[in-house]
Amino acid sequence: MPSNEQRQSGQDAYLFREGTHSRLYDLLGCHPDEKGGGARFAVWAPNAEAVSVVGDWNYWSGDADLLRPDPDGTGIWSGHVPNAAIGQTYKYRIRSRHGGYTVDKADPVAFAAELPPATASRICELSYQWGDAGWMADRGRRNALDAPMSVYEVHLGSWRREDGHFLGYREIAHRLAAYALEMGFTHVELMPVTEHPFYGSWGYQTTGYFAPTARFGSPQDFMYLVDHLHQQGIGVLLDWVPSHFPTDEHGLAYFDGTHLYEHADPRQGFHPEWNSSIFNYGRPEVRSFLVSSGLFWLDLYHIDGLRVDAVASMLYLDYARGHGGWVPNRHGGRENLEAIDFLQTLNRAVYREHPDTLTVAEESTAWPRVSRPTDMDGLGFGEKWNMGWMHDTLAYMKEEPVHRKYHHHKLTFSLVYAFHENFVLPFSHDEVVHGKGSLLGKMPGDNWQQFANLRALYGFMWAHPGKKLLFMGGEFGQRREWTHDGELEWWVSGLEGHAGLQRLVSQLNRVYRASPALHRLDFSSAGFEWLAADEADLSIFAFLRKAGDGSPPLLAVSNMTPVPRTNYMLGVPLGGRWCEVINTDATEFGGSGWGNFGGVEAAPVGSHGRRQSVCLTLPPLSTLILEHRPS
Incomplete structure (x- = not known):
């Protein structure tokens, strides 16, 4: 009966070949021993004839720490290196089966690297004492589609x-x-x-x-x-x-003497605008x-x-x-x-x-x-x-x-x-x-x-x-x-x-x-309503934003000309007071100070197909955002 480690290895191989392995960093890369005494290395190089780890501890010798191909046929080479230590730098020396091509490659799954322009990988561990438990418990709400x-x-x-x-x-x-x-x-x-x-x-x-x-x-x-x-x-x-x-030599391109990560055909594998591999x-x-x-x-x-x-x-x-x-x-x-x-x-x-x-x-x-x-x-x-x-x-x-x-x-x-x-x-x-x-x-x-x-x-x-x-x-x-x-x-x-x-x-x-009103229905037409969409001659745009939960709607009006528009009648769906919450022309923002003294009252005067309207002063080159507040 196979051991737990063998069963896990078999599952890893299956998922890896299937293209659905989502924790490959547990299988590949460099993993220092938890109790000290070296590190385990693993790299995918199916077309390699030989792979070794070269680094600070073995003076970058390609003969000291050879890896072995895994017997499951995944193309993964792995092995334990007893003298490797956290903080040291390393690469994989790969000799390809194709034409004797030999190259030193950075670890594709390295957790750290040397300071550029140096290109080696660095052995490290990823322990950290997190203090963000409150955020993590609540972030679903913060990242929700109806959140700001x-x-x-x-x-x-x-x-x-x-x-x-x-x-x-x-x-x-x-x-x-x-x-x-x-x-x-x-x-x-x-x-x-x-x-x-x-x-x-x-x-x-x-x-x-x-x-x-x-x-x-x-x-x-x-x-x-x-x-x-x-x-x-x-x-x-x-x-x-x-x-x-x-396409840097130490990177993923032509990794084991073949186009391993990228397409071999340049019509599929090379990006002409970015001079990079696909x-x-x-x-x-x-x-x-x-x-x-x-x-x-x-x-x-x-x-x-x-x-x-x-x-x-x-x-x-x-x-x-x-x-x-x-x-x-x-x-x-x-x-x-x-x-x-x-x-x-x-x-x-x-x-x-x-x-x-x-x-x-x-x-x-x-x-x-x-x-x-x-x-x-x-x-x-x-x-x-x-x-x-x-x-x-x-x-x-x-x-x-x-x-x-x-x-x-x-x-x-x-x-x-x-x-x-x-x-x-x-x-x-x-x-x-x-x-x-x-x-x-x-x-x-x-x-x-x-x-x-x-x-x-x-x-x-x-x-x-x-x-x-x-x-x-x-x-x-x-x-x-x-x-x-x-x-x-x-x-x-x-x-x-x-x-x-x-x-x-x-x-x-x-x-x-x-x-x-400004974020809850961002992705629904129920959260938006045009009030004035066709005022092209005046370059005015007016619309409502709504939350759909009974909270006050907001009215946005933009005047995209440098001409102040006084006594601009705009039909609105609700009576009561409309209070300015944003006036981009306010003096505190560097504007000229045109506006509506904090808000306007809707009147029972028809405009834009509605029974109620507000009489606004639209500052030059401005956007107003007004919140409805019932009288």
Whole structure:
């Protein structure tokens, strides 16, 4: 009768080959002995002729610590190395069966790495005393689809620095938590922290899918960052990149002398835009590797959700490829059936193991049912970035106000499809790099009008259905384009205009979190009602947000011209008082101070097809949010 260890090994082999192993990090990688005395190593290299562990303890000798192939035929090589110790660095020396190719590779399942540009893996253990039990017990409510979610996207290497140098995870923890609390954000989203050799890739060219980058500290230091944010009531999302990986020799590419992780055919396995390799999602062992990586961050680092990068590039076989540059699927189509299966497998695993977390897709096309369950033939994501809204909205705001009446549809069109998916409204890092300029710089007009435009835009965004995401620097209107070298232009946040914008974002977050009407029915048409959608000549937009639970509805009105509109009659569904809770033109935000003295009373005068109406003063380039309060 087989032992427990043998039965577990057999189950591991079965799941690994099936592509559903979700805890591969328990089987592969380096695991120090709990009682001391070396470590166990295991690596998948099915086309290797020989594999050894080379490291600090054996002076990088390829003859000292040979691994053995497992007899179950999985292609896994493993063995115990008695002299290996925590803190030491190592690689696998692999001699391929194909042409005598020999190479030293970093461990694909390493838990830590050397400080780049060095490329070795580092032996470590992952023990940590967590203090976030309160958050973990309650995070299902915090991450629910009907909860307020305002996300602050952060690149750790350029958010803050000290004398030009990186801050460590522990130093960042206290500053970031305090700032996120001050600004009222519910979550932070970290651009990839998975280890990457080229800092300028911002983490999107990953080599270490199980290791936080050593640039900012140890695995325990990163755990501290997550733990501290949680203790302050702030969720943590992690940008995660299963779409492609770099071709650096020490990484996954051509791992055992064959195209192991990537497709061999460059029409399938090489990304022409990013000069990187594409995972072979049809290979079960690769799917197990990626699913295990995703769950690893939820299991061991208490991450609250994964934002999955570049999903569109995974779904389409012809993505960024010209005629003849791609291979159709078995039906002759351009859909990547293996990638679809992988994404569904990933999402099923995440929501099965951690139903209180979420996955978010960065998907830029009209692919159907991205954020619908897999049993409804969806991809299974919890939410999806609304790239269409982002492009249309910025295109509208770039127009001079005198021309906006010809582009009115760009702001109304999003409501045609707003409830087809569970959308996040993103102004991400991608909109402020590569010559695109800053958000403030996109706005037309003089200095005052630029700030007024951006304030009006943020008011419209926070009132619009969908969760919110804002990249760092956007909250205080950084003028220069974002760069990963150096920190944000924090010095401008104390200047007039910038400081007012920052106060507005903080206030928007507070109103958004406190108002069920602004978040509870984000993904349902029952939570939205147009009051004025066709005022193109005036560039006015007015709509209601509703919670559906009897709480007061909120009225949002945007005037996207620099012309104040006095005595603007707007039909409303309810009598009583409508009180201003946000006026983006208020002097405290840097505005001119036009407004309605805190609110207006509805009168029994018909307008816009309704029996009641309010007579409003609409400030120039502004958004008003008013809450209904019965008389």
